[in-house]
Amino acid sequence: MFKRILAAAVPALMLVTAAACAEQSVGEANPGASAVAYPSKTLQIMAPAGAGGGWDLTARSMQKALQEANLLNGQSAEVRNVTGAAGTIGLAELVTSHAKDAHQLMVTGLVMVGGVVTNKAQVDLTKTTPIATLTAEAEVIVVRNDSKYTSLKQLVDDVKANPTSVKWGGGSAGGTDQILVGLLAKAAGADTKTVAKQYVAYSGGGETKAALLSGDVSVAVSGVSEFADLVKAGTVRALAVSGASKQDAGNGTPAPTIKDAGYAVELMNWRGIVAAPGISDAERKAVIAMIDKLHTSAQWKQTLTDKKWDDFYKSGDEAKAFFESETTRIKTVLTEIGLG
Amino acid sequence: MTAPTPGAAKAAPGPLIAGVVLLGAGVYLLVHALSAGDLTLGGPGLAPVIVTGLWVAVAACYVVTAFLERIAEAEDKPRWLTPFLLLGGLIAYSLILKFTVVGYVLATVVFFVGSARLLSVRPWREVIVRDVSVAIGLSLAIYFVFTRLLGIALPAGVLPL
Amino acid sequence: MSAFTDLLNGFATVLSPQNLLYAAIGVTIGTLIGVLPGIGPALTIALLLPVALKLDDPTGTLIMFAGIYYGAMYGGSTTSILLNTPGESASVATSIEGYQMARRGRARAALATAAIGSFVAGTISTILLTFAAGPMASLAVTFRASDYFALAVLAMVTVTAMVGTSMVRGLMSLTFGLFLGLIGIDSLTGQARFTFGMPELLDGVDIVVVIVGLFAIGETLYIASRLRELPAKVAPLEPPAHGGFAWMSRQDWSRSWRPWLRGTAIGFPFGALPSGGAEIPTFLSYTYEKRRSKHSKEFGEGAIEGVAGPEAANNASFSGVLVPLLTLGIPTSATAAVLLAAFGYFDLSPGPQLFEKSPTLVWALIASLFVGNLMLLALNLPMIRIWVKVLQVPRPVLYTGILVFATLGVYAVSGNIIDVIIAFALGVIAMFMRHFNFPLAPVILGVILGPMMETQFRRALLLSDNDLSIFVKRPLTLTLLVLAVLAFALPHVPKLFRRKRLAFGEED
Structure with a gap:
């Protein structure tokens, strides 16, 4: 018991000093938000997936950085996992059971936007209170080093001529990887539906790698980090990355983007944070202010470096607009490839 | 073991009832699988039909054997009340954990004492001290190991933990 | 013999006091979480990652994590044997004979053969990992979808012996498992199957939920239905055997060592296959021992071979898992995936370059496997004395x-009340299955092999543009399928001849 008291007392003492400064700076930067002292109780951060996955790591990293950067107004933060159906179980819980509770946050991401569509979930991301996007990872399109394709254009030309000749491998059906294949086929003017049918879903990066190496699939799509080591070893060749700018896919030289190859596709596998619906405007501003401060904190910057996450920050109205545009875009492409 | 009731092995209706339930469930699932459409080779609808079809066939065999051979029912006489009371306790326990503010430790202590009582054949006066102390010790240990060491959140609830 | 010198260097690194301490912490944590149902090594390592990052000692951390992985397997067998409550799918095969041994007072011998078998398998397979990782890995990634399908068919045909004494009841259990495996989103098309409109079922029924429900909760409910007939003690405990060594009699030793070696031979290659897994080799080993044993009549009543083989296979598959992980960066189990993430945090990418870039770390990790195995043996043999005390705990408290642990394992991990309810429902089903003598192990077999067969079959078809000849065109696929046909037919061939002879009126 003594240890408990001690454990609670030390941060509290530290925060007595920190809180005063923090409140001042809020007052200066954002006069509307200072009306709400936030958080005023334990902050709940939901990771809508199992422990150890990307969303869970994001949630736990946020919890840690928020605590270490003293952004919790003397309160603590708790991470809880609600698993299931690409995060849509957690999403439904946030919207139905925790509405109007400003202390309920949830990690989200592109995968959830897709999951809402493929699982025909009742509740979508626009029902929540958007707060911010935090990180993102580009996708990479790779072939084996003995493949005849040396550029994305050659590959896409073949796909356009004969859609069934190229078999794609990647993560789960309707996930980021298949979405990218659909967007690419659409942008290139290929038969989107047939191309998407040539996509073979694997249960994770490991299985996808094995399928590419064994020759089951001719092209693999995955996050850049997943294939970095094989690209570096020269076992596989990166044809393109899906971000806005060229990016090193592992071998030290920047790989071209899909746009460089002439197809107007840009797709980032982003992660972000939303709050429960129905919270007041002042509360919303307070949450955004807290995440804004988290984003600029040294602790969060360190987290990004440690985890090799790319910064992808949009907050407030910008995040709201982004969530909406992604929801529309993903819904369209998934419907087109027959997964809507 | 208690002595088997005379004639129990012959007339046992248990396996027959179980077989009919299985067969009913199988038929229901088969109909459900057939209604999903797309039974093409390589499509998602084929495996459910194969599996539920197999279910119906095997369940039918079981019903027939149960009827013809009168599969001997287990000799001991089970009491079904205790496991279902226990099940009720379990469901109540997990619902309380998820939807109320009672908290992990308190809910676990209450469940533990109740469940130990159900599973015990000794008078409660002899075991209540043991049960309550084990319950408190175990639930506190789990609570602190999970929330403090592993970082898995368990509801703290009404106790000032 | 450069691998040999590298390994010696690895030992030099590991045998520092600090790294030994990491190994010791790892195996202890691993053993403890292995004992708890539902809380596996993958979850533990994931949760310990942030702590490990702070230590900033990649070698030490990875040594500790490998210890957790190994330790969890040692611990996992303990509850399967003592209480018939396996915590993960790879311990189910062990529980079949192990629990029967415990019920007959032979818990010590069962635990000992599991621990020593794990040690033997772990050591041999680590030697294989040391010297054959490269070739093994390049062989493993030549397996294609059609090969995996054929392999799953072969495994399914081979392990039908698992269905037990009654064909009908065994098949019913298997079918139930196949059905459970179908629930959820179809992995290839994203179409929902048997979800009955419940979004919580979209991800399917997790294997941990199935195991906790069928075994831990099912066992308890079954016990509850028969309280009054049960003896006061959970299980008797015979005095340790005389004339033996380490809790096992001379006969136990002579019946155990071959299954250990055979289990290793089955487990290691399966672990190395990117879609192999640890469950199938344990079931294959069990089946093989049951068929081959001179004591096959004892199977079902506590045959020690049925514990020795599967446990060895389980442990050997772990070193197998490390083959593609270290050489190609391909994780083949949930735990391996988390280990891969751990590598990533330390700026290490497993794969072709790891051996060149960080030889110290890799060889220290491999050396730590030898050390960890020895530690686990040293930890677990004396622990048998303590573990068997579990059987002396009063039944109400124990069950x-x-x-409590089963609910915790399912609820705390998923936060999903439907998972908990499913586990309870499976517990009720398991109680009735036990009552009507339906075997439980085939259910797990169905849950694991069914989806593997279906997915790989459909992948192969998709990749060949619906051309069924894919299954006879590849020599490997064809060989495996022919073997499956033989495995199916061979046991019946003698019967055919016998019948024919009888038909001609000859006495048999």
Whole structure:
């Protein structure tokens, strides 16, 4: 018991000093938000997936950085996992059971936007209170080093001529990887539906790698980090990355983007944070202010470096607009490839 | 073991009832699988039909054997009340954990004492001290190991933990 | 013999006091979480990652994580044997004979053969990992979808012996498992199957939920239905055997060592296959021992071979898992995936370059496997004395404890009340299955092999543009399928001849 008291007392003492400064700076930067002292109780951060996955790591990293950067107004933060159906179980819980509770946050991401569509979930991301996007990872399109394709254009030309000749491998059906294949086929003017049918879903990066190496699939799509080591070893060749700018896919030289190859596709596998619906405007501003401060904190910057996450920050109205545009875009492409 | 009731092995209706339930469930699932459409080779609808079809066939065999051979029912006489009371306790326990503010430790202590009582054949006066102390010790240990060491959140609830 | 010198260097690194301490912490944590149902090594390592990052000692951390992985397997066998409550799918095969041994007072010998078998398998397979990782890995990634399908068919045909004494009841259990495996989103098309409109079922029924429900909760409910007939003690405990060594009699030793070696031979290659897994080799080993044993009549009543083989296979598959992980960066189990993430945090990418870039770390990790195995043996043999005390705990307290841990394992991990309810429902089903003598192990077999067969079959078809000849065109696929046909037919061939002879009126 003594240890408990001690454990609670030390941060509290530290925060007595920190809180005063923090409140001042809020007052200066954002006069509307200072009306709400936030958080005023334990902050709940939901990771809508199992422990150890990307969303869970994001949630736990946020919890840690928020605590270490003293952004919790003397309160603590708790991470809880609600698993299931690409995060849509957690999403439904946030919207139905925790509405109007400003202390309920949830990690989200592109995968959830897709999951809402493929699982025909009742509740979508626009029902929540958007707060911010935090990180993102580009996708990479790779072939084996003995493949005849040396550029994305050659590959896409073949796909356009004969859609069934190229078999794609990647993560789960309707996930980021298949979405990218659909967007690419659409942008290139290929038969989107047939191309998407040539996509073979694997249960994770490991299985996808094995399928590419064994020759089951001719092209693999995955996050850049997943294939970095094989690209570096020269076992596989990166044809393109899906971000806005060229990016090193592992071998030290920047790989071209899909746009460089002439197809107007840009797709980032982003992660972000939303709050429960129905919270007041002042509360919303307070949450955004807290995440804004988290984003600029040294602790969060360190987290990004440690985890090799790319910064992808949009907050407030910008995040709201982004969530909406992604929801529309993903819904369209998934419907087109027959997964809507 | 208690002595088997005379004639129990012959007339046992248990396996027959179980077989009919299985067969009913199988038929229901088969109909459900057939209604999903797309039974093409390589499509998602084929495996459910194969599996539920197999279910119906095997369940039918079981019903027939149960009827013809009168599969001997287990000799001991089970009491079904205790496991279902226990099940009720379990469901109540997990619902309380998820939807109320009672908290992990308190809910676990209450469940533990109740469940130990159900599973015990000794008078409660002899075991209540043991049960309550084990319950408190175990639930506190789990609570602190999970929330403090592993970082898995368990509801703290009404106790000032 | 450069691998040999590298390994010696690895030992030099590991045998520092600090790294030994990491190994010791790892195996201890691993053993403890292995004992708890539902809380596996993958989850533990994931949760310990942030702590490990702070230590900033990649070698030490990875040594500790490998220890957790190994330790969890040692610990996992303990509850399967003592209480018939396996915590993960790879311990189910062990529980079949192990629990029967415990019920007959032979818990010590069962635990000992599991621990020593794990040690033997772990050591041999680590030697294989040391010297054959490269070739093994390049062989493993030549397996294609059609090969995996054929392999799954072969495994399915081979392990039908698992269905037990009654064909009908065994098949019913298997079918139930196949059905459970179908629930959820179809992995290839994203179409929902048997979800009955419940979004919580979209991800399917997790294997941990199935195991906790069928075994831990099912066992408890079954016990509850028969309280009054049960003896006061959970299980008797015979005095340790005389004339033996380490809790096992001379006969136990002579019946155990071959299954250990055979289990290793089955487990290691399966672990190395990117879609192999640890469950199938344990079931294959069990089946093989049951068929081959001179004591096959004892199977079902506590045959020690049925514990020795599967446990060895389980442990050997772990070193197998490390083959593609270290050489190609391909994780083949949930735990391996988390280990891969751990590598990533330390700026290490497993794969072709790891051996060149960080030889110290890799060889220290491999050396730590030898050390960890030895530590686990040293930890677990004396622990047998303590573990068997579990059987002396009063039944109400023991089984209530199992329920508390089972609920915790399912609920705390998923936060999903539907998972908990499913586990309870499976517990009720398991209680009735036990009552009507339906075997439980085939259910797990169905849950694991069914989806593998279906997915790989459909992948192969998709990749060949619906051309069924894919299954006879590849020599490997064809060989495996022919073997499956033989495995199916061979046991019946003698019967055919016998019948024919009888038909001609000859006495048999």
